[in-house]
Amino acid sequence: MPxxxxxxxxxxxxxxxxxGRQAVRAGHTVKIATSRPAEEIKLLTEVIVPGATAVNRDELRGSDIIVLAVPLHKYRSIDASVLQGHVVIDTMNYWAPVDGIMEEFETGRSTSEVIADFLGDVRLVKTLNHIGYGDLEVDSYPAGDTKRRALAVASDDEAAKQLVAEFxxxxxxxxxDAGPLSAGRTYENGTEIFNGRHTAEQMRALLDQCQQVLTGASA
Ligand SMILES: NC(=O)c1ccc[n+]([C@@H]2O[C@H](COP(=O)([O-])OP(=O)(O)OC[C@H]3O[C@@H](n4cnc5c(N)ncnc54)[C@H](OP(=O)(O)O)[C@@H]3O)[C@@H](O)[C@H]2O)c1
Structure with missing residues (x-):
């Protein structure tokens, strides 16, 4: 066990x-916060994520990893001060029918590059965005199992990416490893990787293919 x-x-x-549930199952200590006081999500957390603790967002400071799981159209309401200096996972996706048209996400950059600019001094890693929330628990398999599914991980910070890969x-x-944060485009909404079930080998091949298409398109 890691x-x-x-x-x-x-x-x-x-x-x-x-x-949160999957992280508790894996033996990690899990703290959950929203924009509201901890007291308001205490019961929900006890019932829906047994073993996790509801906290005020300030109490997320000091976590080894902080997972951002907020609707993308609300990103400007995130209290970035709590995240400074931390390894942060960006799970958020841009989907215009739900988020509304947001010009900053219509430029062809990875949405995570925009989020990184907004958050400031944060070691941002993009992953967990391309698996359905309902699949996360049922598709989990031990290392070496032939049914094991792969998830792409991108970051400009190699040490942060390594820690998140272990998580x-x-x-x-x-x-x-999908490469730098900009490569996150290859597994955003609308790509073949997004929501697909792929082994590590298939994922590597798809990441290469998508990167070539994107590089060709922007050349
Ligand atoms: N649906 C999927 O299968 C899937 C899979 C992977 C990734 N994603 C992405 O994951 C993100 C979250 O989606 P979701 O379906 O989990 O959203 P959701 O069910 O609407 O939950 C959003 C949570 O964020 C909290 N929140 C909102 N603004 C906040 C802020 N400024 N600070 C702290 N907490 C805040 C909300 O609580 P309060 O408003 O009370 O603060 C709520 O608990 C989206 O970007 C989505 O695209 C979705």
């Missing part, structure tokens, strides 16, 4: 609670 981590989760909706592995998935 080293247990302290995982902070910002957002107690579908994704935040699914990641992803502990959740029951093979982490595949």
């Amino acid at each position: 080293q247990p981590l302290t995982i902070g989760i910002l957002g107690a909706g579908r994704v935040g609670t699914a990641v 992803v592995d502990s959740l029951g998935y093979d982490a595949v």
